[in-house]
Amino acid sequence: MTTLLITHPAGLLHATPIGHPERPDRLRAVERALEEERFTPLIRVEAPLGTLDQVTLCHSPAYVQTILDASPEEGLVHLDADTTMSPGTVEAALRGVGGAVLAVDEVMTGKARNAFSAMRPPGHHAERERAMGFCFFNSAAIAARHAQKAYGAERVAIVDWDVHHGNGTQDIFWDDASVLYASTHEAPLYPGTGSPSEHGAHGTIVNVALAAGDGPDEFRDAFEIGILPRVATFRPDLVIISAGFDAHWRDPLANINLREADFAWATRKLMDLADTHAAGRLVSVLEGGYDLEGLAKSTAAHVSALMGS
Template sequence: MTTLYVSHPSALDHAMPEGHPERADRIRAVERALEDERFAGLLRGQAPKAEPSVPTLVHPVPYVQALIEASPTDGYVQIDGDTLLSPGTIEAALRGVGGAVHAIDAVMAGECANAFVAMRPPGHHAERMTAMGFCVFNNAAIAARHAREAHGASRVAIVDWDVHHGNGTQDIFWDDRAVMYASTHEMPLFPGTGTTSERGNHDTIVNVPLRAGDDGPVFREAFEAGILRRLDAFAPDLIIISAGFDAHHLDPLGHVELTEADFGWATRRLMELAHRHAGGRVVSVLEGGYSLKGLGLSVAAHVDALMGR
């Protein structure tokens, strides 16, 4: 099974102040994990830089233009309490978008079975008109819309297991019949959204909240009953994973007690569903994960599963 790994050195240039959890060392931890000899069979590609028009698949033109114009030549521009622009942010963000779109193109064309895109900043908190929660452009949402418009995908599922709810992705697809957004996440926790009653205008939003202290068995039961059954009924022809790894028990920003084995299990279960409905097509994009050790272990388990192990 051929897996494409997509990244780019610009992900390191999205600089954050000392002590900020969304730091360049996250990408270094991913790279170290995937240097292991068992990943020698990965296809490796660099994320192309998307044109500024590409984020407008889900974000209005004025939003994209305002962020580009706000980009500093030195120092930082504060978007909110957690989200900043540095001189390298827009380049990294556009390559994050480009990497996600490139992965969609490769998987839809049959050039690889599946793909993992490791870029930063992450994306799932970015709403149509609001950058927040470390996120600038919503990579997973842009990838889903690109799959629909460029490749004719009729039903796309986005599965988000980040410990924080992907309010941005939910906002973007609230009124979209053709995209199902399904999320497990800790509640209560930032950003405060993601209750089971938030279902979208066409019942295509699926929220399965977890509580602080929930462990692997609780997560697996919730994932099976709350998400996989709904996805099976939806029968997507592409699955996109918002792959945040901050529900790992080592992570400093969450309180869910998962291990890397749980992420491997969830990946395999989604792959089984993708083989049933989507010709095996899966594209995964990195979201959170702020323990460097937990992130490295989790990425290795996730990519192992993508590679069919």
């Protein structure tokens, strides 16, 4: 078994306004980084289209229909100041869902040791009833629900190290004792949620806030003290990573100073937990990361760690 890489050219078809940070070049940068010779052992497959039944594992049918109805035949439609749809958005978002679901399928059936779905747009800001923060469908959350529905996973842990708090994932699982959502993120910063006092109805929401200017020491302390012990106590059957790389020091949308090595370290720590509690089962889903060089190098470090190198 090895690491599965899932992507699709449709991820390039989600267009955004000129100057928008969430742009097709993000996916191109990731793909170029993973063309290096050291990534030859990756199993590479294309993301299938997610189904509406899969999307409604986490989003209401009415919300999904609203997104489908908003899809333009040409040009751009603004859902809010940050979140824009183009004619290619729905397919890109559905393939993001399909990629995350396929990652769960391959890992839960033992066909891959772990998997990384490299698709855009990201998903962790998408709430059950609202698109926001560049996000439409919450692929990481849908992956967790799919693991429960299709494979009987009793407990799933989602660890989110994107520099922005995943309000959507928190919203979806606030009342759910079977999914642990644990996040490190800069605060105060968009979207303004993620206070350490936000625990969820069953204490399965874990928020560890970082401050502007924090770097590797603070991030690793947040993981060692605030995140990893809670995941270990939860004893998940599957670990899912919301892998945003915008806490990199180069990123223009935040003020945290991580290096590529920090993402590799966090990856290995979660792999160790997965080995202990989840038979090694780990799925990673790309979220943010808006400096192309920082994104490419961080993704390469993350995937290299997933491969065990």
